[in-house]
Amino acid sequence: MSHTVLICDDAIFMRTMVGDILTQAGFEIVGEAETGLQAVEKYQQLKPDLVTMDIVMPDMGGIDAVREICKQDPQAKILMCSAMGQQALVVEAIQAGAKDFVVKPFQPSRVLEAVQRVLG
Amino acid sequence: MDNAQYAELFLTESREHIAGVNKALLELERDATGPGASAAVASIFRGVHTIKGMGATMGYAIVAELAHELETVLDRIRHGDLAINVAIMDVLFRATDVLEKAVEAAVAGRDGEVVATDLVATLHSFGATAPRRSSGGWTIPAPAGAGMLVRIRLAPDTPLRGVRAFIIIKALGALGEVTNTEPPIEQIQSDGFDTDFAVRLVSASPAAEVEDAIRKAGDVVFVRVSEPQAAPRRSAPVTIETATAPTSAPAVDTRSVVGQARHVRIDVRRLDTLMNLIGELLIARGRLTQLAGELGDLTLEETVTQSSRLIGELRDEITASRMVPVSHVFDRFPRVVRDAARAVGKQIDFVVDGKGIELDRSMLDEIGDSIVHLLRNAVDHGIETPEARTAAGKLPTGRLVLSAARDRSAVVIKVSDDGKGIDRERVLARAKRDGLVDASRNDLTEDELLRLLARPGFSTAEKVTDLSGRGVGVDAVYTRVRALGGAMDIRSVPGQGTTMILRLPLTLAIVRALLVRVADEVYAIPLAHVSETIELESEILRTVKGREVLLARDEVLPLMRLRNLVGLPAYQPPSEIALEHVVVIDLGDRRAGLVIDELTGQEEIVVKQYDAVREGLPFFGGATLLSDGSPSLIVDVSSLL
Numbered sequence: 001m002s003h004t005v006l007i008c009d010d011a012i013f014m015r016t017m018v019g020d021i022l023t024q025a026g027f028e029i030v031g032e033a034e035t036g037l038q039a040v041e042k043y044q045q046l047k048p049d050l051v052t053m054d055i056v057m058p059d060m061g062g063i064d065a066v067r068e069i070c071k072q073d074p075q076a077k078i079l080m081c082s083a084m085g086q087q088a089l090v091v092e093a094i095q096a097g098a099k100d101f102v103v104k105p106f107q108p109s110r111v112l113e114a115v116q117r118v119l120g
Numbered sequence: 121m122d123n124a125q126y127a128e129l130f131l132t133e134s135r136e137h138i139a140g141v142n143k144a145l146l147e148l149e150r151d152a153t154g155p156g157a158s159a160a161v162a163s164i165f166r167g168v169h170t171i172k173g174m175g176a177t178m179g180y181a182i183v184a185e186l187a188h189e190l191e192t193v194l195d196r197i198r199h200g201d202l203a204i205n206v207a208i209m210d211v212l213f214r215a216t217d218v219l220e221k222a223v224e225a226a227v228a229g230r231d232g233e234v235v236a237t238d239l240v241a242t243l244h245s246f247g248a249t250a251p252r253r254s255s256g257g258w259t260i261p262a263p264a265g266a267g268m269l270v271r272i273r274l275a276p277d278t279p280l281r282g283v284r285a286f287i288i289i290k291a292l293g294a295l296g297e298v299t300n301t302e303p304p305i306e307q308i309q310s311d312g313f314d315t316d317f318a319v320r321l322v323s324a325s326p327a328a329e330v331e332d333a334i335r336k337a338g339d340v341v342f343v344r345v346s347e348p349q350a351a352p353r354r355s356a357p358v359t360i361e362t363a364t365a366p367t368s369a370p371a372v373d374t375r376s377v378v379g380q381a382r383h384v385r386i387d388v389r390r391l392d393t394l395m396n397l398i399g400e401l402l403i404a405r406g407r408l409t410q411l412a413g414e415l416g417d418l419t420l421e422e423t424v425t426q427s428s429r430l431i432g433e434l435r436d437e438i439t440a441s442r443m444v445p446v447s448h449v450f451d452r453f454p455r456v457v458r459d460a461a462r463a464v465g466k467q468i469d470f471v472v473d474g475k476g477i478e479l480d481r482s483m484l485d486e487i488g489d490s491i492v493h494l495l496r497n498a499v500d501h502g503i504e505t506p507e508a509r510t511a512a513g514k515l516p517t518g519r520l521v522l523s524a525a526r527d528r529s530a531v532v533i534k535v536s537d538d539g540k541g542i543d544r545e546r547v548l549a550r551a552k553r554d555g556l557v558d559a560s561r562n563d564l565t566e567d568e569l570l571r572l573l574a575r576p577g578f579s580t581a582e583k584v585t586d587l588s589g590r591g592v593g594v595d596a597v598y599t600r601v602r603a604l605g606g607a608m609d610i611r612s613v614p615g616q617g618t619t620m621i622l623r624l625p626l627t628l629a630i631v632r633a634l635l636v637r638v639a640d641e642v643y644a645i646p647l648a649h650v651s652e653t654i655e656l657e658s659e660i661l662r663t664v665k666g667r668e669v670l671l672a673r674d675e676v677l678p679l680m681r682l683r684n685l686v687g688l689p690a691y692q693p694p695s696e697i698a699l700e701h702v703v704v705i706d707l708g709d710r711r712a713g714l715v716i717d718e719l720t721g722q723e724e725i726v727v728k729q730y731d732a733v734r735e736g737l738p739f740f741g742g743a744t745l746l747s748d749g750s751p752s753l754i755v756d757v758s759s760l761l
Contacts, residue, residue, distance in 0.1 A: 082280065090283040091309050094290060100338065101287075103279035110279075117338050 003049040003119060004030040008039040008065065009081065010057045014104075018052050018081065021108045022115070036060025040068045043076065050118060051078045053098065055089050063093045070097030077118045081106075127227050129385065130174050134183075134223045137167035141216050142455040145209070149458070152204035164212075165194045171219065176262050180226035183219065184261060186236050189243035190215045202246060211242055213459075260316050265300030267322035272334055273342040274315045281339070282311035288337040289319060295333055296323025315341075388481055391442050398435050399630055399726030405431050406723055406747020435630060435724075442482070443626075446524045446533075447475035449488040456492055457520060460499040467506050467516055468499060473523035479531050483624055486604055487533070490597040494535040494620045495522065497594070502539035502618050512615065514538070529626055529648045530606075536619040542612040547572055570610045574598035597622075605631070605646070605727065605741055607707050607758030623707070623758075633725045633754065635746070636703060636716040638682045642752050644725050644744055645714070649705050649757035653719060656700040670702060670713040677704065680760060681715040685739060691717055710761045723747060727754060 005027045009015045019029050031046050033039040037059045043051060051069065055062040062080065069076045080093045080101040090101050099118040102111050141164050148160040172187030193212070196202040222234040262269050272288060274281050285308045292298050300320040303313050323330060327345040334343045405428050412424040450472050461468040479487075503509075503518030510516050521536045544564050551557045551572050557564070564572070573594040594610075601608045601622050609621040625631060625648065633644035634653070652672075654660070660671045661679070668679040679702070683691060691700050702713040725744040741756030 087280045087282045087309065087311060090280055091286050094283065094287055101280065101283060113338065117336060120336070 002026050002028045004028050004046070005050045005052065006031045006033065006039070006042055006046055006048040007052050008033040008036075008042075008057065008062065009052070009054040010034050011054075014054065014081065017106060018111065021106065021111050022052075024108075025112050025115075027115075034058075036062060036065035036068075039065040040072075043069045044072065047073075049077065050115060051076065052081055053078050053093070054081050055083075055086060055093065063089060063096055066093050066098045067096040079114055079118050126178065128387070130178055131223065131227045132385065134171050134174065135220075137171050138216060138220045138223070139451050141167040142213075143451055145212055145216065146454045146458055148204065149209050152209075157204070158198070161194060161198050165191065165198055168194060168219070171223065175223070175226070176264075178226070179264065180222070182234055182236060183222045183226050186215065186219050186222055186240060186243075188261065189240050190219065193243050193246045196246070208246065211239075211246065213455075215239055215243055260302050260313070260318055263300040263302035263318050263320050265320035267296070267299050267320045268327065268330070269344075269346040270319040270321050270330060270334070271342075271344040271346075272317055272319070272340055274317075275339050275341050276315055278315070278339040280311070281313070281315070282309045284337070284339045285309070285313070285317050288334050288340065291333045291337045292319055292321050292323075292330065295325045295330060296321050386441075388442075391438070392482065394438050395442065395630075398431075398438050401431055402435060402630065402724050402726060403745055403747055403749075407749065410747055439480075439626075439630070442480050443478035444481050444484060445476050445478055446484060446531075447472075448481075449484050449491070450475055450522065450524070453491065453495060453522060457495055457499060460496050464500060465505060466499060466503055466518060468503055468518045468520050471519065471521045473521060474525050477524040477526055477531055479524075479624065480626060483604060483626075486600065487606075487622065487624060490600045490622070491522065491533065491535065493594075493597050494622075495520065498535055498537040498539065498618065498620075502537035502541075504540050508540075512540075527623070531624050531626060533622040533624065534619055535622075536617065538617040541614040541616055541618055542569065542573070542610070544569065544612075544614065566610055566612070569612065570594075570598075570608065573610065574608070594620075602741065602756065602758060605756075607761075630724060630726055632722060633744075634703065634722055635720045635752070636682070636701070637718045637720050638686065638716050639688050641686075642720055642746065642750065643682070643716075643755055644723070644746075644752050645703055645705065645755045646757065647722065649707055650703055651706045651711065652704045654702045654704065654713075656702050656715060670704075672702075672704060672713065675711070677711050677713045679713045679715060682755075683715070683717075691715075705755075705757045705760065707758055707761045712761055714755075714760065725752070725754065 005022055007015050007018050007022075007029060009018070009032075015032050019032075023029060027050070030048050031042045033042050034057070036057050039051070039053065039057075039062075040060070053062045053066060057065070060068075066078050066080075069078065074097070076097065078093075078098040080090055080098045081104065082090045082093075082101050083104045090098075093101070100114045102114045144160040144163040144167070148157055148164070151157060168187050168191045172184055172191055175183030175187055190212070193202065193208070193215075197204065197208070202208065218234060218236050218239050222236065225234045262271075270292065272285070274284055278284050286305075289298055289301065289305065289308070298319055298321055301308060302318045307313065308317055321330065325333075327347065330345050331343045334340055408424050409428060412421045453472065454470055457468060457470040498520050503520065504512065504514075506516035509518060519538045521534070523534045523536070525532050525534075547569060548557065548561065548564050551564075552559050552561070556572060556575070557568070575595055597620075598608050601624070604624060606622060606624040608623070610618065611621070612618040625646075632647045634647055634650050635642050635644055637643075654670075654672060662669050662671060662676070664676070668681075670677045670679045681690075683689070693699070700715050700717060701719050702715050703719075705712055705714055723746060725746070727742045727744060739756050739759045740753040741759070742754040744752050744754055746752050
C-alpha cells in the first residue's frame with residue numbers, strides 16, 4: 001500500500017514539483033495546503049503518513065504548523081522544505097518536531113532519501 | 121571524578137610508550153625503506169596514538185594536541201603520502217622529545233608550560249597537506265565529558281550540515297543523554313564545522329545501536345562509537361590552533377592496564393617500604409635466633425628456625441619483585457647515543473647486550489644517568505671522527521657496546537668503545553702539573569688512571585662540549601657507583617678503545633656479610649667480595665720493598681691491616697697461639713689481604729645509607745645494625761683495592 005502525503009507550500013510551483021517527485025516514486029498525494037493553518041486542519045482531516053512542510057507560509061508559518069500538528073499527533077512525520085540559509089529555522093522546526101528536511105532546489109534523489117528516513 | 125589517581129599511571133605508561141617510540145624511530149631511521157619500516161611506523165603511531173588518547177582523557181591539552189599533530193604526520197607516512205627523509209626524522213625526534221616534556225609537565229600540573237607552537241606548526245606543515253581520505257583521520261578533538269565517544273563524519277555535500285548534525289544529536293538524545301559535543305552545539309547548529317563532529321553520549325544502548333541510529337539520520341559517511349571510559353575531566357582550553365588537521369580517534373586503550381591479567385603495577389616506593397621492613401625483620405630475626413640459642417629451649421629454637429626460613433623466603437621474594445630487566449633503562453640509550461653522535465658528527469654503531477639481565481629497580485634508576493655519562497664520554501672523546509678513523513686504518517663507523525652480565529651476586533655493566541683510547545700522556549702530564557703523581561713517572565697503571573680521572577674536576581678535554589668534557593664525567597660516575605656499593609674499572613688501550621666497567625650489587629639494601637672484630641669494634645665485609653679467610657701464620661708473611669705481602673696459594677697479595685687503617689696500635693695477641701686472621705678480599709681480578717683480629721661470624725646485614733664524613737675514613741661504604749643491636753661499619757672493598 002502506498003504512503004499518503006500532504007504537501008504544504010504557498011507556491012504552486014513547489015507543490016507541483018514535490019508532488020511529481022513523490023507521485024513518480026509511488027506515493028499518493030492526498031492533499032495540499034497553502035498556509036500553516038490549512039496544514040493543521042488538513043492533517044487532522046486526512047491523517048496522512050507524511051507531511052512536507054514549507055517554512056515560510058502566510059497564516060501561521062511552517063514551524064508553528066509543525067508545533068501544532070505534533071501537539072495533536074506526536075507521531076506525525078513531517079519533512080521540512082527549506083531554502084539555503086535557513087538553518088536556524090530548520091533547527092527550530094526540528095526542535096518543534098519535524099523529522100527531517102530537504103533543501104531547495106530539490107533534487108529528486110535527496111527528497112526521496114529524506115522521505116525514506118522520515119518514514120523509517 | 122578526580123583524575124589525580126590516574127596521573128601516575130598515565131605518566132608511567134606514557135614514558136613506556138615514548139621509550140618505545142624512540143626505539144622505533146631509531147629503527148626507522150636506520151632503515152627507512154626496509155621490511156621493518158612499516159612495522160616501525162605502525163609502532164610509533166600506536167604509541168603516539170595511545171598517549172594522545174590518555175592525554176585527552178586526562179585533560180592535558182598540550183599533550184593531546186602535540187600527539188595529535190604527530191599522529192597526523194605519522195598517518196601520512198603510514199599511507200605512503202610522505203616519504204621518510206632527514207628533515208622528517210628530525211621533526212619526529214624533536215616532537216617526541218617535546219611530547220615527553222609535555223607529558224612530564226602536564227603530570228606535574230604545568231600543562232601550559234611546554235610551548236610547542238612552533239613545533240606544532242612544523243608538524244602541521246607536514247601533516248596538513250594530507251589529502252582527505254575516506255578512512256582518514258578525524259578533524260576535531262574528542263569532546264570532554266562522560267559517556268561513549270561518538271565520532272561522526274558527514275558527506276562533504278551535505279546540505280545544511282548544521283541541521284543534519286542537529287538531527288543526529290537529537291536522535292542520540294533519544295538513546296540517552298548527550299553530555300558534550302565538539303564543536304559546541306551552537307557552533308554545530310550554525311554550520312560551524314567542516315564534516316566531522318563528535319558527541320559524548322551517556323547511554324545504555326550498545327554501540328551498534330547508536331551507530332545505526334546515526335546512520336539512519338542521514339548524510340553520514342562515517343561513524344565511530346568508542347565505549348565509555350573513566351569520566352574525563354573537562355579539558356583545558358586548547359591553546360594551539362589545530363582545528364583543521366586530520367587525526368584519528370583517541371580511543372583510550374586501557375587494556376594494557378587491566379587486561380593482560382598477570383601483572384599488577386605497584387608504586388616502587390611501596391616496594392622500598394617493604395624492603396625496609398624486611399630489613400628490620402632480618403635484624404629482628406638475627407636477634408631472635410641468638411636469644412633462642414641462649415635460652416636453649418628446643419621448641420622455641422625450632423619455631424625460630426622455621427620463622428627464620430620463612431623470613432628468608434620472604435626476603436628473596438621481595439628482592440625478586442624489585443628486579444627489573446636492565447632494558448627498562450637501556451632502551452632509551454640508543455636514542456641518546458644517536459643524538460650525541462649526530463651532534464658531533466660521528467658515525468656510531470651502538471650495540472646493547474644482555475638487556476634481559478635483571479637489577480634492583482632502585483639501583484637501575486640510580487645508575488641510569490651514570491651510564492649516560494659514560495656513553496656520552498665514549499661518543500665525545502672515545503670514538504673518533506670518520507676521517508680520523510679512516511686515517512688510523514679503522515672502519516669509519518665506530519662501535520659502542522653497552523653490555524650487562526651477571527657475575528655471582530653482582531651485575532657487571534660495561535661501556536666499551538673502539539675509539540682512540542684514553543690519552544695517558546695527557547692524563548699523566550696533567551697529573552704532574554697538578555702534582556698528583558711524581559714528576560719522574562713516565563707511565564700510569566690502569567688503577568692510577570682511574571683514580572686520576574675520578575678526581576673531581578679532572579678533565580683533559582680541550583674544549584667543553586655540550587656532551588661532556590666539563591670534568592664532571594668519570595668522577596661523578598665513580599662517586600655514584602661507590603655510593604651504590606659498587607665498583608668501577610677502566611681498561612684503555614691506545615688506539616683500540618676504552619672499556620668502563622661498573623660492578624653493581626644486585627640489590628641496594630641487603631647483603632650477606634662477614635663480621636670481623638678489630639679491638640672492640642665489629643666491622644662487616646660484604647661476602648660478595650670475600651674469597652677466603654686464612655690464619656696469619658708467619659710463614660705466609662713476606663716483606664717486599666718495605667711493604668707487607670701475603671703468600672696465598674702461590675699468589676703474592678698486598679696486605680693491609682685494618683688496625684692501621686683505623687689508626688689503632690698493632691695487635692697484641694692474648695696468647696702465643698692466638699693468630700690474627702686475614703680476609704682475602706677481591707674485586708674482579710684484584711685481590712688483597714686484610715688483616716683483622718678475629719672472625720666473629722656471618723650475618724645478613726641491611727645497608728643503611730651512610731653519609732660519609734668528608735675527610736673521614738674513605739674505606740667504609742655504609743653502616744648497619746647487627747642482630748645484637750650494635751652498630752657496625754661496612755667495609756667498602758672497592759676503595760681498598
